[in-house]
Amino acid sequence: MVVAAAREIRDGEKVFVGMRLPLLGFAVAKELHAPSAIGIFENGVIRDWPALEPIFTMSDPPNVARSLYCGGLLDVMSLLQSGQVDLGFIGGAEVDRFGNLNTHWVEESGKKIRLPGSGGAADIATLARRCIIIMNHEKRRFRPRVHFITSPGYGEGGDWRQMKHIHGGGPSRVITSLGIFSFDPASGEMLLGFFHPGVTVEEIRGETGWPLRVSGDLRETPPPSPEELAAVRKYDPKGVWTANG
């Protein structure tokens, strides 16, 4: 998943990095194919090189020291709102077939469970030129319809985003623990494009809560190259973020 995230970052792009896996994906991309990518963090930090010590939050001192810029949340959110951020990474507790994400509340056995909320996810989902969703692939998370839209994808499909006056381009990919999806440009529906090595399409169908749609040129995800693996090890030497693949 880290390597798949890294491959989405193009050289020279300005990226709202987020935390955990995307943070490592950003470091790997910088090391290999996107040396000029810029990382932007919601706390106001902008970096042109990855933090060399592993960190748990974007405000950890190794992510602040020797950064390119330190400012406030409104500074970096204004870059996002003015259309200058190419790409942002987001995740959630639930996603549906139109790429809508929920991090507010879910229901399990009739009981409401309160989740932490949006953070900056709704901002990235509505303002970034494109965004990438990273999720563990489980049936209870891949629901026909999310309980609550925290971070809108393509809403109810079609031209929903235009009707809601949403400026950002919307989700371009969903990277899961089992495969990689893109979106059908007309309907806004998720299309399976890649299955990870060792995973079958049937398995993915079984963990997806709606009738799975598969792209015409469905392929296996190219496995990580030795260079990609070496870069992951460099930035996550203890396997803190990559112990489970």
Add this chain to the structure above:
Amino acid sequence: MNKLSSLQEAIAGEIHDGMSVVMGCGLESLIPFAAGYEIIRQKKKDLTLIAPISDMQFDQIIGAGCVKKVIAAWVGNVAAGLGHNFRRAAEEGIPHPIEVEDHSNFTIALALKAAAMGLPFLPTKTAAGSDFSRAGNFKPVSCPFSGEELLAVRAIKPDVAILHVQRADPEGNAHIWGNLGVVVEAARAAKKVILTCEEIVDHEVILSDPNRTLIQGFLVSSVVHEPFASHPSPTQGYARRDDDFYFDYHKESRTREGFERWLEKWVLGVKDHKEYLSRIGKEMVRRLRPEGNLFSPSVSFNF
């Protein structure tokens, strides 16, 4: 004017039951945990807590029963996940029910910025199509020039801002560096500001570097000299993040009984911040202090 006071005096004098308090404005750093613990010790009631994210601070104050309402973009424990006390309060009303006003990071920053600018609202393009943006603190507006559809975010004017900073003079003029989150907006939006700081410096030090004076003393009502008052959150140049403290809290607060034990050990059974630091231990405090320095060259203001 000398505004130096102890943490106990500042919290007793400035924070009253039913007030709204913005804290945790640096996002994951500069969180005034020591002030939060003092609020709990003084058994404040019916507070409204405001922050973009609060890391685990709001979870602690909610669990201690001091909170009536939370206005936030995210409440939990950033490295560890969900906030167990937030969940118990929101789902089961334990220790009592709380009201939640949901925001995104951008919208809550705009709400504070609006108050800081003396405006009733600010317009934005964010959060269109999000379910939380249909609540009463947001309204659709159109641009009077182009007709473009925007979202108006209602201003938030907190009664008090509690901010941890690197250094301040006794009047409350403060130098801050590193990521700033919504620190500046909060200081200007709130009616009163309490500072906790790593160092008290002469006014001359403040005047030597005016670009770094992000909070002006005329906004500040109390200045508390309390090194390490952001523990377990980091303060750039002074304190690293104590990651294990967050993971331990997450484990121990999983049950209500576990949280009560945690609270007794780290807050209620502790007289003040000095005793708290002695519980953390000299060795740990030493490990959390950055070794050496990473200075930037000084700049000349000569004329």
